[in-house]
Amino acid sequence: MDQNSEPELVLVFSGKRKSGKDYVTDLIQERLGADVCSVVRLSGPLKHQYAQEHGLDLDQLLGPGPYKERYRADMIRWGETRRQQDPGFFCRLATRGARQPVWVVSDARRLSDLHWFRSQFPRQTLCVRVQSSEETRTQRGWSFTAGVDDAESECGLDSGVKFDWIISNEADAPSLDKQLQPILNLVNSARVTSDQ
Numbered sequence: 089m090d091q092n093s094e095p096e097l098v099l100v101f102s103g104k105r106k107s108g109k110d111y112v113t114d115l116i117q118e119r120l121g122a123d124v125c126s127v128v129r130l131s132g133p134l135k136h137q138y139a140q141e142h143g144l145d146l147d148q149l150l151g152p153g154p155y156k157e158r159y160r161a162d163m164i165r166w167g168e169t170r171r172q173q174d175p176g177f178f179c180r181l182a183t184r185g186a187r188q189p190v191w192v193v194s195d196a197r198r199l200s201d202l203h204w205f206r207s208q209f210p211r212q213t214l215c216v217r218v219q220s221s222e223e224t225r226t227q228r229g230w231s232f233t234a235g236v237d238d239a240e241s242e243c244g245l246d247s248g249v250k251f252d253w254i255i256s257n258e259a260d261a262p263s264l265d266k267q268l269q270p271i272l273n274l275v276n277s278a279r280v281t282s283d284q
């Protein structure tokens with residue numbers, strides 16, 4: 089993709105905390121290659137700015153460990169003040185450097201996130217939900233937090249969205265490679281078509 093052209097495909101992922109959004113989207117990038125696929129994290133620019141303003145460890149905020157959970161409720165509030173003024177603020181910042189033909193957005197949380205991608209890239213945008221049971225999420229470190237797990241950040245896409253695919257990220261589900269195959273096939277066929 090050159091500087092002025094659009095992505096060929098935008099796969100917008102969402103899912104609850106510890107459902108495995110990062111794990112699944114990293115796996116897709118691994119399968120497609122980093123030259124083809126960019127993982128776009130909407131929370132990336134948010135955490136960057138928040139870490140700077142609050143003197144925090146950005147790497148730990150970006151990682152899967154417990155550190156970021158201490159700041160999550162405040163980060164949500166902080167981000168929402170930005171979003172109220174401009175709902176596309178973090179979508180625009182997060183996609184700014186993406187030059188690969190396939191974008192995998194790892195963390196849509198609100199209808200405004202989906203609206204932004206669908207309005208910018210109506211032909212290319214598809215939505216994917218990652219699902220895991222509360223038991224599995226608990227094993228990965230999740231515990232219910234009032235003000236977070238019952239707020240828009242976690243529940244904004246619970247209804248009103250028709251997902252193109254739903255991936256079950258559970259030990260007893262079919263393997264992720266098997267479940268992701270239709271998505272990878274679509275990417276590959278879309279890429280072949282755009283080459284012609």
Ligand SMILES: Nc1ncnc2c1ncn2[C@@H]1O[C@H](COP(=O)(O)OP(=O)(O)OP(=O)(O)O)[C@@H](O)[C@H]1O
Binds near residue numbers: 107258
């Ligand atoms: N299929 C899997 N096999 C092994 N480990 C997994 C799997 N899915 C997720 N995990 C692990 O579970 C933890 C949570 O996953 P991940 O960070 O991808 O979730 P997330 O949905 O991005 O969570 P959050 O939004 O809370 O950051 C990570 O340590 C990750 O490595």
Ligand SMILES: C[C@@](O)(CCOP(=O)(O)O)CC(=O)O
Binds near residue numbers: 131160195
């Ligand atoms: C503050 C926030 O961006 C944190 C996201 O962290 P993570 O994707 O769960 O690692 C959530 C939000 O924007 O509501």
